[in-house]
Amino acid sequence: MTTQPVSPDLIAPETLDAAQHVIEHDLLTAVSHWLVDFVHHLGYAGVFIMTFLESTFVPIPAELTMVPAGYLAYQGQMHVGLVFLASVAGTISGSYFNYWLAKHYGRRFLLAYGKYMLIKPDRLDAIENYFANHGQISILTGRLIPGLRHFISFPAGLARMDVRKFCLYTGLGGGAWMAVLIAAGYLIGDNEKMLKHYIPMVSYSILTLVALVVAIYIWNHRRKKGAK
Numbered sequence: 001m002t003t004q005p006v007s008p009d010l011i012a013p014e015t016l017d018a019a020q021h022v023i024e025h026d027l028l029t030a031v032s033h034w035l036v037d038f039v040h041h042l043g044y045a046g047v048f049i050m051t052f053l054e055s056t057f058v059p060i061p062a063e064l065t066m067v068p069a070g071y072l073a074y075q076g077q078m079h080v081g082l083v084f085l086a087s088v089a090g091t092i093s094g095s096y097f098n099y100w101l102a103k104h105y106g107r108r109f110l111l112a113y114g115k116y117m118l119i120k121p122d123r124l125d126a127i128e129n130y131f132a133n134h135g136q137i138s139i140l141t142g143r144l145i146p147g148l149r150h151f152i153s154f155p156a157g158l159a160r161m162d163v164r165k166f167c168l169y170t171g172l173g174g175g176a177w178m179a180v181l182i183a184a185g186y187l188i189g190d191n192e193k194m195l196k197h198y199i200p201m202v203s204y205s206i207l208t209l210v211a212l213v214v215a216i217y218i219w220n221h222r223r224k225k226g227a228k
Contacts, residue, residue, distance in 0.1 A: 054090075055174065056094045066083075070184060084182055087182070091174035091178065092167050092171050095166075102154040127155050135156060135165065138155075139152060139156060139165075143174045143176075144177055153170070
């Protein structure tokens with residue numbers, strides 16, 4: 001006796017949504033467990049490697065690394081201070097890798113092929129002038145914005161931003177985000193429901209704070225400009 005395959009059109013949408021949720025949940029759980037094992041076996045080197053990759057163009061959310069690391073610190077298997085230092089070192093190193101690529105190869109590439117992407121040489125000059133005047137606030141706040149934190153190093157490198165200032169503000173912004181995630185893992189642990197509830201709230205709060213900081217910066221910059 002053979003059975004005919006069920007057409008997706010005959011399956012209720014809520015059933016498909018539930019099945020997709022189960023798959024995503026299982027995949028996220030598997031990845032989280034793998035990361036916990038990875039960090040546990042490699043220790044602080046694992047934290048450094050994962051945050052290094054997360055700070056480049058590799059799309060690895062920091063939450064998947066740092067929350068488990070914070071939980072391991074809560075269990076006493078890692079030292080919370082060393083976890084933080086390893087994560088900041090990885091963040092700065094990964095960001096500098098992007099910065100270095102953009103500084104040494106990005107400008108040359110865009111000058112040669114930018115016209116095909118509607119990027120003219122004067123656009124590069126505009127980026128350089130912008131980062132000369134607003135590089136610090138851009139790097140500091142950019143490290144706190146999801147999505148942007150992976151790519152903010154590229155325009156800084158194109159603009160040849162002072163590397164010491166770049167590393168300083170990358171460390172400050174990245175360190176603030178790492179501290180939040182480590183604290184979440186330390187205080188909440190592996191309670192998945194609480195993490196899903198509080199992590200978005202924390203993200204929205206940080207975005208609100210970033211918007212406030214940027215608004216104050218713009219107001220102060222215009223005030224100083226008007227006083228001249």
